[in-house]
Amino acid sequence: MKFALHFGNNTCPDLAAAHRLVRLAEAAGFDSVFAVDHVVLPDTYSSTYPYAASGRLPGDRTASIPDPLIWMASVAAVTTRLRFMTGVLILPQRNPLVLAKQVATLDHLSGGRIELGIGVGWLKEEFEALGVPFEKRGKRADEYIAAMRALWAADGASYAGEFVKFHEVSCNPKPVAGSVPIIVGGHSEAAARRAGRLGNGFFPSIGRPVDTMPLIDVARRAAEAAGRDPAAIEMLAGCPDLLPGSGKDAEAAIKERVAQGIGRIVLPSTPFMHDLEESLARFGEKVIRPFS
Template sequence: MKFALHFGNNTFPDPEGARRLVRLAEAAGFDSVFAVEHVVFPDNYTSVYPYAPGGRLPGNPSTRLPDPLIWLTWVAAATTRLRFMTAVMILPQRNPLVLAKEVATLDYLSGGRIELGIGVGWLKEEFEALGIPFERRGKRADEYVAAMRALWAGDAASFAGEFVTFDKVSCNPKPVAKSVPIVVGGHSEAAARRAGRLGDGFFPSIGAQVDIMPLLDIVRRSAEQAGRDPAKVELTLGCPGALPKSGADPRAAVEERIARGAGRLALPVTAFMPDLETTLARFGEEIIKPYANA
């Protein structure tokens, strides 16, 4: 079982705090740290944020939210083993050729420690500010994934789609493993189907206001229908019962998630604050180490 810390860049947007977080996470034995994304924060929006009961984004327009790829570059340079993931990057808002270049470069410089967590977005007003259509963003995301993988797979790559087309172009450096794992995030059946159809993993985001467990079966069925091995789609799940001060038996909570098929558990870094040095080290000794040695 692997363990990740979520909400790294918005919890620790400052350079020293970010380095402190990832060095402590690495020392404690965590597998990875996640970074979230929004390019802009509209002052006025009617879109419903799906990961909080009130339907509103946490924070306010002046909240510091570093770009995830740049933040991950900073913290990757401060570590040697820890992996990093965008959780999630709003894929339809990005140019897929530029993103493929950025992600491959980061993976290359970090020694192959990057995963690209993607979502299709929910904040329509953000799409409007960027001048990108909100409609058909799922189809756009599917195409972008295929285009990026084509660029990563080899030189003289070609792709012909509805939203992106290129002919015999090369993008270097390549990722260390000739591709970057793409983890599909979201809380909808469409996201679960996308993960099964084309994802290397599925991350039903922490805080979803729906029961995400039925989505796991949808992932598996979709993978089978696409001729893929469902076991190849890694499940990253939240685990509230494993958190400090949850009042639950953390080992039992982890075992329940293992029984659900989880390969990695994502825990909000805020649950370990303010004394990160103590709480992360204790979690590493009491929870991470026993499962790493299992």
Template sequence: MDFGIVFANTGPFVEPDAAAAFASHAEAAGFESLWTVEHVVVPAGYESTYPYDPSGRMPGNDDAPIPDPLVWLSYLAAVTSRIRLATGILIVPQRNPLVLAKQLATLDALSGGRMEFGIGVGWLEEEFDALGVPFDDRGRRTDDYVVAMRALWADERATHHGEFASFDECVMRPQPRRGTIPVHVGGHSDAAARRAGRLGDGFFPGKGDHAELERLFGVARQAAFEAGRNPDVLTFTSGGNGAIGSRALDEVGELAAMGVTRVVLPSFLFWQDTEEALARYGAEIIAKAP
């Protein structure tokens, strides 16, 4: 079982010294990955419903800093050597796929192949409006962009003709160290699970109890099978709010039995006494996990 930290680029870790120390201590404690969140802008007074809190609002204030995930990860790539650098998630339909493919490949190459690409379609309609990007077609746009980016990463001269992206004989260098970058589809809906099965290397549900996670994993596996892919190659990442406290190891074992390969913990668990808290979790849980 691998362990990661989500919401990594929030709270005290938006500051450069704190972020660098956090990443170094997480790596030393045995954490496998850091997962960033993003919003380019948060329009004040938004009315869209945040799907991960009963209040329908994001945690914190609208003006809480959220550094750009790729810039933040690039900064930390230079002060670490093993920990994987992940977006969890990056809102794909808001970005130009050729520019994004180049940014991700560059970061992957410079970090020695440590990039993990967690993707989402987004929920904040007012942000799409501010960026001038259509909201209603964001799912189809995401699917098309993923296919286009994979072509740029893998082909000597990439050609792609989709609904939203189209290009011929494009050379993009550098390419990722391993020929591609793992794509982890985020979201807790059946649509996200099916997208993971059709297109993803992994699935990262944003929420759900054990029964719901098992159901969603089944949806993803079935979608992979229907798309002619091997369902067994999918990896599953799950939030680890239950993987703390006296039942932590039991929770990790139960998730592993369901097929989860990575547990991620929220960064706020480590906002205080960061080095000690990370080291303690590494010794008490990571070192003993299945």
């Protein structure tokens, strides 16, 4: 089993705190740390935040949320093994050629330790502020995935779609492994089907406590329908029973996730922030090392 910490960049937006977090996470044996994404947060919005029962974004909208790619570049520079993932980047808001260049460069400089977690977004008002259509954002995301993979795969790449068109262009450096894993995030059946059709992994919500297994089953069925091996798609899931202070049996919780076919358990970083050194070291000793 692999373990990841979520919300790295908004939990630790400052340089010293970020470096402290990732160094301790690496020493404890975590596989990866995730960084969230919002370009802007409107003062008022009518969109429903899908990961909290209130339907509203938690926290202070004026709090720092560093750009995930820049934050990941900083923390990759002070680690050697830890992987980093956007969890998740709102793909339809980005120019796919610019993003392909940024992600490949980051992967190249980090020695192949980058994963691109993507979602299609829920905050319509943010799309409006950026001048990006909210409609057809799912189809736009599908094209962007294909276009980026084409740029990463070979020089002289071409792609022609409704939203992206280029002919015989080269984008370098290439990712270390020839591509960057794309992990599809989201709370909907559409996200699950996208993961099954196109993703290297699927990351349903770890927000409010909901059963994500039905969505994981949708992703597996979509993979089969697309002629892909469902077992080749990494499934990520939360596990509140492992958080500090839960008082639950870690072994039983992990065995349940293993039986469900989960490959990586994702935990929010916030519960570890009180006495970070001790809590991460203890988690590494009691959970990561015995069950990895």
